[in-house]
């Protein structure tokens with residue numbers, strides 16, 4: 001069985017920073033397992049700028065930020081395995097990994113979990129109606145548009161006003177789509193102030209606060225949504241062909257759900273520890289966590 005000093009699960013901003021930091025702290029054999037073909041994580045689909053102001057003191061796109069770490073990784077003798085999913089992490093410090101139909105066991109001394117987070121789905125909300133085509137989470141829509149070059153729809157309602165929702169509102173506007181409403185249950189928009197200004201105000205996106213989507217209309221494809229004003233209870237039906245759901249992120253920790261408490265050889269990095277607003281904080285936290293676990 002192959003044995004590593006450090007196993008890093010996930011090759012996003014957190015995993016790359018953690019692996020490099022582990023190397024710098026003296027770990028010889030460091031392995032990153034990433035289920036996507038290449039490293040970068042969510043940064044791969046973030047073609048907008050606003051990354052790196054804290055860490056590099058430069059305004060980079062997400063892909064540029066990722067590239068800086070990918071270049072460092074390539075020169076660091078860190079082993080990177082893409083298309084490789086970690087299926088299990090076991091108390092005896094072995095892991096089960098799957099790649100191209102092969103399942104393999106590996107052993108490790110320390111493990112850094114950097115699996116990011118997943119998006120809260122429409123099914124977690126009390127929204128009635130059928131489930132026609134045209135309902136996407138914001139991150140999925142971003143991947144489809146920015147990485148796969150797909151067209152997700154023309155007349156779009158966005159539910160939730162976190163950063164991903166706002167960034168996608170701007171992206172759709174740039175692509176010539178009609179963003180007919182951003183619907184937010186709170187009294188003001190969530191996310192970073194700069195995104196409110198640069199993505200919503202600058203593109204005149206109509207905003208309905210203290211409101212939520214209560215029903216999706218349409219059988220084969222979304223035809224409209226019902227939006228309820230949460231203060232007055234009044235409802236309006238807004239015709240659209242696409243509903244983008246941006247209602248929060250949940251740290252992805254399924255691999256360690258079975259542990260009552262985290263053993264000293266295992267630590268959480270980046271968005272799987274907590275949801276960070278900016279990548280610079282993810283990088284700093286992951287570097288620190290890797291240093292700490294290696295000094296143990």
Ligand SMILES: Cc1cc2nc3c(=O)[nH]c(=O)nc-3n(C[C@H](O)[C@H](O)[C@H](O)COP(=O)(O)OP(=O)(O)OC[C@H]3O[C@@H](n4cnc5c(N)ncnc54)[C@H](O)[C@@H]3O)c2cc1C
Pocket residue numbers: 009010011012013014015033034035036040041042043046049050051052062084085086087114115116117139142163164167252255269270271272276277278279280282
């Ligand atoms: C749309 C959007 C816009 C953003 N805009 C900004 C911005 O303008 N400025 C800024 O600073 N920050 C921004 N951020 C935040 C920042 O990009 C993220 O916080 C950061 O990139 C998260 O890094 P991570 O490594 O923790 O997670 P991720 O990038 O999600 O990486 C986790 C990786 O783990 C892999 N993985 C998960 N489970 C397994 C498994 N079992 N086996 C193998 N691999 C696994 C995944 O495939 C993924 O590649 C934005 C985020 C998003 C989503």
